[in-house]
Amino acid sequence: MSTFSAPKGTYDLLPPDSAAFLAVREAIAAPLRRAGYGYVETPGFEHVELFARGVGESTDIVTKEMYTLTTKGGTRLALRPEGTASVLRAALQANLHRSGSLPVKLWYSGTYYRYERPQAGRYRHFSQVGAEAIGAEDPVLDAELIILAADAYRSLGLSGVRLLLNSLGDRTCRPAYREALQNFLRGLDLDEETRARIEINPLRVLDDKRPDVRRQLADAPLLRDHLCESCKEYHEGVRALLTAAGVPFTDDPALVRGLDYYTRTTFEFVHDGLGSQSAVGGGGRYDGLSELIGGPALPSVGWALGVDRTVLALRAEGVAPAVPAATDVFAVPMGDEARRVLFATVTELRRAGVAADFAYGGKGVKASMKAANRSGARYAVVLGERDIAEGVAQVKDLESGDQVAVPLDGLVADLAARLGPGAAGRE
Incomplete structure (x- = not known):
C-alpha cells in the first residue's frame, strides 16, 4: 500500500466504476454534438480576476471556495471553480464572436475545484459536462439547451430528474426588484456576513440553504412579480417551447442559483434521491457576462451537468448505464x-x-x-x-x-x- 492517499474531499476513478462515468459523459455530449456544438478545452487554472468579475465577488465560490495560488512572478491564479467564465474568455480571446456566424455553440468536459465541506454528492473536485451558446438572444436557444440536457438524462434511463424553471429578469426590471428585496431583507434577523450580501447582491441571500434563513425568506418578494413585459414574453416563449417538446418543468419563483451572472432564463435539474445535494445540473442565460470580463455585449446561455451527481442519481434509481464491454x-x-x-x-x-x-x-x-x-x-x-x-x-x-x-x-x-x-x- 502507498504511503500517500488522495487528498480529503477527492476521489480516484478506477475500473470498473470509471466505466459508468465515461458512459455518462458520452450520453451528455452526444446530443450536443448532434446539435452542432463544437468541443472546447480550457486551462485548469485562470487569473483570479476572471472569476471574481464573472462569477461574482459576493458568491461563496469566490469568497470561500476557490483554490488560489500566487506564481513566482506574482501572478494570482485560481483553479477553475466552474466552466462558463473560462469558455467565454477563450471564445473572446480567439475572436470566435467575430466569425460572422452567431451563436458560437461550444461544449466542454473537465474537472473543477472548490474548497467545500466534503459530503455525499459534494466533493472538492468534481466532473462536469457543459455547453454554451454565445452571441444570440433567442428563447429557442434557451429551450434547445434545456431539451438537450433533458434528452441526455432520458437516454441514460433516468426517470427521477425534475426540471425547475425561473426568470431572473434583466437590467430593465431587476433594479426595482433589487430595491424591494433589499428593503425586505433589512428587516430580517441575519448575521453580519449575510447582511453585507444584502447591499452587494441581495439575490445571493435567496440562495441561502440554512433552515433559519429559509424560514425568514418565506414571504420574500418574488422576481416574477416584477418582470417587465419583455422578460415576461421571453419567459413564456421558453415555457411554450419546452411544453411543445414534451419536457415537463416546475415553475420555481425562488430559484436563483449560486452565480451572479445569470439573467432571464434560469433552470436547475434536481433528483430527489440524492438528499440535500439534490441538484444534478443547471444553468441559465448570462447576457451581461461578456461585458463584465472586458468583452463586447454578447447575450449567451449555457449549462453544466454534474457527472458525479448523475452517477449518484443512476445508483439511487438502480439504473446501470449502457457500458460497452471492455473486451470482446x-x-x-x-x-x-x-x-x-x-x-x-x-x-x-x-x-x-x-x-x-x-x-x-x-x-x-x-x-x-x-x-x-x-x-x-x-x-x-x-x-x-x-x-x-x-x-x-x-x-x-x-x-x-x-x-x-x-x-x-x-x-x-x-x-x-x-x-x-x-x-x-x-x-
Whole structure:
C-alpha cells in the first residue's frame, strides 16, 4: 500500500466504476454534438480576476471556495471553480464572436475545484459536462439547451430528474426588484456576513440553504412579480417551447442559483434521491457576462451537468448505464509459437475495431480461461501446438460454452462477423 492517499474531499476513478462515468459523459455530449456544438478545452487554472468579475465577488465560490495560488512572478491564479467564465474568455480571446456566424455553440468536459465541506454528492473536485451558446438572444436557444440536457438524462434511463424553471429578469426590471428585496431583507434577523450580501447582491441571500434563513425568506418578494413585459414574453416563449417538446418543468419563483451572472432564463435539474445535494445540473442565460470580463455585449446561455451527481442519481434509481464491454475477444496461447501467432491476431483484431485482450505472463490454460471469463469477453481463442500444425484455432463462446475450430487465415474475419457491428471499441 502507498504511503500517500488522495487528498480529503477527492476521489480516484478506477475500473470498473470509471466505466459508468465515461458512459455518462458520452450520453451528455452526444446530443450536443448532434446539435452542432463544437468541443472546447480550457486551462485548469485562470487569473483570479476572471472569476471574481464573472462569477461574482459576493458568491461563496469566490469568497470561500476557490483554490488560489500566487506564481513566482506574482501572478494570482485560481483553479477553475466552474466552466462558463473560462469558455467565454477563450471564445473572446480567439475572436470566435467575430466569425460572422452567431451563436458560437461550444461544449466542454473537465474537472473543477472548490474548497467545500466534503459530503455525499459534494466533493472538492468534481466532473462536469457543459455547453454554451454565445452571441444570440433567442428563447429557442434557451429551450434547445434545456431539451438537450433533458434528452441526455432520458437516454441514460433516468426517470427521477425534475426540471425547475425561473426568470431572473434583466437590467430593465431587476433594479426595482433589487430595491424591494433589499428593503425586505433589512428587516430580517441575519448575521453580519449575510447582511453585507444584502447591499452587494441581495439575490445571493435567496440562495441561502440554512433552515433559519429559509424560514425568514418565506414571504420574500418574488422576481416574477416584477418582470417587465419583455422578460415576461421571453419567459413564456421558453415555457411554450419546452411544453411543445414534451419536457415537463416546475415553475420555481425562488430559484436563483449560486452565480451572479445569470439573467432571464434560469433552470436547475434536481433528483430527489440524492438528499440535500439534490441538484444534478443547471444553468441559465448570462447576457451581461461578456461585458463584465472586458468583452463586447454578447447575450449567451449555457449549462453544466454534474457527472458525479448523475452517477449518484443512476445508483439511487438502480439504473446501470449502457457500458460497452471492455473486451470482446480474449486470446489464450499454449506455448511460445502460439503466443507469437495469437499476439499478431490480437493486434489485427484491435486494428479492425474489435476489443481484444491477451493472457500475459505465460499462465496455464486454466488460469488463462479464468482471466477470460473475468474480462467479460464474449469469445476466447485458444491456440496450441497441435492447432498450429492443423492451421486452426479453437474459438469458444463464453456464454454458451460452444467451441469450434476456425482456420487461422480466416480467424479475424470470422470473429468480426460473429461480433457484428456492435463490437466494443467500434465507432
